[in-house]
Amino acid sequence: MTWIESAERGRIIEAASHCLATGEARGVSVTDILATSGLSTRAFYRHFRSKDSLLLAMFRREYEGVLAELRDAVATPCPRQGLAAWIEGMLRVAAQARSGRRVMVLGSPDLAGAKGFTAEAARAAAAHQEAIAQILRRGRDDGSFPLTDPGPDAKAIRAALHETFTELLSGASTMSADDAAAEVTRFALRALGAVPQPAS
Secondary structure (H helix, E strand, O other): OOHHHHHHHHHHHHHHHHHHHHOOHHHOOHHHHHHHHOOOHHHHHHHOOOHHHHHHHHHHHHHHHHHHHHHHHOOOOOHHHHHHHHHHHHHHHHHHHHOOOOOHHHHOHHHHOOOOHHHHHHHHHHHHHHHHHHHHHHHHHHOOOOOOOHHHHHHHHHHHHHHHHHHHHHOOOOOOHHHHHHHHHHHHHHHHOOOOOOOO
16 A cells, blocks of 8 residues: 555545544445545545445554553553553543544444444454453462453453443443443452552
């Protein structure tokens, strides 16, 4: 892909993000996106087969970006702090998406119905779960999480985190992202038999 093609693709994605953030997500069309981007129909189909493929590309870019951010955030030698940072970071994403500070594709009704979304969401969930499992394995190895079975525990923590994330994103939760993160973290640490931190 040349830099011109890359820039063109980026303009389409940014235009779609703008449309989703400022309009009724279910009503956003390829025509709306192209009007915002100033590009032609031919340009759109040079990069995307359909609106569904565009939404999936946006979703992929978003979750890969989130995972990269969180991996940086949890780069700490302390597994307990790493797990807390991961949970806080994920729920902060939900709060930012809810307030419009992140790409609204996360809450788009069109996304759930997009062809290929189920498989893409499964890949995102697997990557998320494996990242949590890596933190738990570190905690098992250094004694921070003496009760952990990393595979099943990562699955349970991801499920609890996903439920809380969805509630925050939809506005169904009455808790702040910080309070929700503290609650999920307490649940996880109790289940893992986390060794109490020494008093400072």
